[in-house]
Amino acid sequence: MAALGIVLFLPWIIPAAWAAPATDPVATRLNACLATPAATTTAGMVACTGDALTAYDHAIEALYRRTLGRLDPVSAKLLRTSQQRWRAYRAAELAAAHGPWSADAGTILPLEVLSLAVSADRQRLAELRLYRSGD
Secondary structure, three states: OHHHHHHHHHHHHOOHHHOOOOOOHHHHHHHHHHOOHHHHOHHHHHHHHHHHHHHHHHHHHHHHHHHHOOOOHHHHHHHHHHHHHHHHHHHHHHHHHOOHHHHHOOOOHHHHHHHHHHHHHHHHHHHHHHOOOOO
């Protein structure tokens, strides 16, 4: 019974910073792009998703820079290291996904890779928002 009480109250103890913003302008643009006739092809879907990935990359960089500016020196150094390692991981993951093995993986693979990268970027934005939970 106690476990049920914890589960029922969990939504109230999770910090709001962990949640995605009420409106995600990049996701809105991505969905609009995917609803166009051009996105009925794999190439069109890849273009829409690639544009979203670029927009998320810009959002991550902007939030990271704003966040660095408000942290104490020790926390800023820790975040800087974290961000550098996250970037390295993401670059390595994308390189592996585009390795020689992918040549025979089909035409939908680029879309799947981009979709996973978009998900990783959304997750990184949520992680960076944690540092701003006191705002």
